[in-house]
Amino acid sequence: MQIGANYIENGQCEFTVWAPLRQALTLEIVSPQTRSIAMTPQERGYWQVTLENISPQTQYWYRLDGETLRPDPASHYQPQGVHQPSQVIDHSHFAWEDSNWQGIPLSDYIAYELHVGTFTPAGTFDAVISRLPDLQELGINAIELMPVAQFPGSRNWGYDGVYPFAVQNSYGGPEGLKRLVNACHQQGIAVILDVVYNHFGPEGNYTRDFGPYFTDRYQTPWGSAMNFDDACSDGVRNFVIENALYWFREYHVDALRLDAIHAIYDFGAKHILAELAQRTQEFCQQQRRQVYLIAESDLNDVRVINPPEIGGYGIHAQWSDDFHHCLHTLLTGEQQGYYQDFGTCEQLAKAFQESFVYSWDYSPFRQRYHGSYAGDRPPTQFFVCSSNHDQVGNRMLGERLSHLVSFAGAKLAAASVLLSPYMPLLFMGEEYGESAPFLYFISHNDPDLVEAVREGRKREFAAFHSEGEPPDAASVETFQKCQLNWEKRHQGKHQVLLNWYRHLIQLRRQHPALQASDRRRTIASSDEEKKLVFLHRYHPSSAVFCIFNFNQQAVSYTFSDGIWKQKLNSEQSQWLGSGISILEKANQGDTISLPPQSVVMYEK
Known part of the structure; x- marks a missing residue:
């Protein structure tokens, strides 16, 4: 069942909402003129x-049982925010120019x-477009947008979104996102969109008024x-599946990143993720895309x-947190929390x-056994990184990896990710060692909720109070501190690091052995005493x-076989290394x- 306000053509629009526990629903048109229309009940709780x-541009509410007015849970746009009416969007009129895009x-x-x-x-979609040439020059061919579903303020x-179909108004709304994807x-850049199917945010979350979107059987963080x-879960499952297909169909998005699926609980015979994957594959076959x-x-x-x-x-595919945790602990020596499992x-x-x-x-x-064997799955089913929004932003002070390690360590981290057999993921600014932190920030309108967030952050970081209080998540200044300093990418070490990333990406694309994605052609080993990790790719x-x-x-290393020619050396002066000569050819x-904290690559 396709839900929401689906504009057909010539002024015709079909409104569909799932509200299985309501006795009557009225569609209230509030702009450009007011109208009240009783809705007709359909099977399984749809109206x-x-x-x-x-x-x-029509704006509307739903009136529940003749009393409460609420926005559409499947609203395509909330021009005035989470507490105000929804707006009809005509998705057919956008002039897409990507017909030749093959993905x-x-x-x-x-x-x-x-x-x-x-x-x-x-801070808008259109402003992102102006930076695409810089990303393209770096070698990026896919951007992953943190959630853009409508949130408060x-x-x-973005993980506090409450209207999964509505594009954030302050970013540029539906038209802005389409312009970005089109550009x-x-x-030649694909678009990954981060979507949240494990919870809704606390403010403006009116879905409970329509039906049992949530269950008390399980709790998430x-x-x-x-x-x-x-009971009634079929409506929730349809809501999520329709949302995924909506992004593919109406916004031409290339991939969805499914947030925290470990907090998606389903003990039915067909897991919601399996059904989502099946419906996505059917979409691919129908659209030949x-x-x-x-x-x-x-x-x-x-x-x-x-x-x-x-x-x-x-x-x-999925993210591999283990790779990040290994890399982070080896570079920083941190052992708190889940980092104690690594090092x-x-x-x-x-x-x-x-x-x-x-x-x-x-x-x-x-304090239990964990995980399953993945060595028989293709490396191309895994994304790896040296940092991401979680690993930076969930630190009290939002320090980036470049704040925690030396310049040599930053180069080593980049090489570990980009020379791996997995798909690499960079977090904005890491390619030039951005100095701005990435902190947690909100702009909730409810003062009690804001205070609850503040107190929650203080409790979360109680062990770190010797370092000061966590920054106020509701402060505009906290948000502004997180904006990237793009001019730094052309200065000193920042520019050298940027060139290092660019060189690594070029190597990855051009060298046949670095393009190979067969597990059998990757052999890794280590020397714990010397703290060396070895990676052969064939x-x-x-x-x-x-x-x-x-x-x-x-530390020293002695070659045991072959004739090798040096291809990469982080200690060369062009990378602001020590300049110490390392054998160009090794027998x-x-x-x-x-x-x-160096990396060298040889080929034969």
Whole structure:
């Protein structure tokens, strides 16, 4: 069932809403002229009415049982925010110019995560367009937008959205997002959209007034779980599936990043993710266009990405948190929270080899066994990163990795991600060592809710009070501190780091062995005493051998086979390294000295 206000043509619009527990629904047109129309009940709790003489700018409410006025849960636009009427949108009139866009295979993605509000001073979709040439020059071919579904106010990470179909008004609304996607496709860049199907935000969340969107059977860190397996759950499942298809169909989005699927609970015979994957595949066949689903999950469960024929959900890819945690702990030495489960070179080698470090191994942090074996899944089903919005923004002071490690460490982190067999993900600004933090920020209108957020942040970081109070999430200044300083990318070390990233991306694209995505052609190992990680990647025509030195001291390595020619060296003066000479050609038995936190790659 297609829900929301679906504008057909010539002033005709079909309004459909799911409200299974209501006895009567009235559509209240409030602009440009007022009208009240009783809606007709349909099967399984849907209400519907089709009207003539409706303009695309028409604003409306739903009146529930003759009393309460509420916006449309499937509203396509909330021009005045989360508490005001919904607006009809005519999606057919936008002049798309991407008919020649064939998309990019997921295995070729080099993704760049960004927050629309802080990516530019203007904080709009149109302002992002002006930066696309810079990303294209870097080598980025896919941008991942943090959630853009309507949230309260104008400052928010996006995970407090309450209208999953409505594009944030302060970012530029539906037209702005379409212009951005259109421009991306014209410049050869795919668009990944972050969507949240595990919870709704607290302010403006009126969906409970319509029906059982939530269940008390399960709890998420953000409140009641979405109802995917309890009574009347078919309406909730339809809501989510229609939302996913809506982004693909009306906004030409190429992929969806599914937020925190470990907080999506469904013990029915067909998991909602499996049904979503099935419906997405049907869409691909009908449209003759490939789109993708990418899961964020800390379950380390290959059922998420396994194909349906062997009992999996059929999601195309997922993030690998283990890779990030290994890399972060080796570079920073941090051991608090879940980082206590990581910190060895052997673990990073396992992440290079198998994706998951915990594959039914005992986790001290969780105090239980965790994960499943992923070494038989293609590397192209995993995204890896050295930082993302969560890993930066959930720190009390929002410090980026470049704040926590040396310049050499930043180069080492970049090489670890971009020379891996997985799809790389960069977080906005990391490519030039952005100095601005990425903090948690909100602009809720409810003063009690704002105070609850403040107190919650203080409790969360109680152990860090010696470092001061957490920044006020509701402050405009907190938000403004997070805006990128684009001018730095052309200055000093920032420019060198940018060139380093660009060079790594070029190597990744051009070298046959770095393009290979077969597990059998990747071999990783380590030397724990010297803090070295070794990565061999093979292709029938060539091979590369990467040595990552995570030691704070210089260490030696002796080649055991072959004749190797140096292809990459982070210590060269052009990368502001030590300038220490490392053998350009290495034969069996030759020994090289590796400076602290350095990386070198050889080929044969």
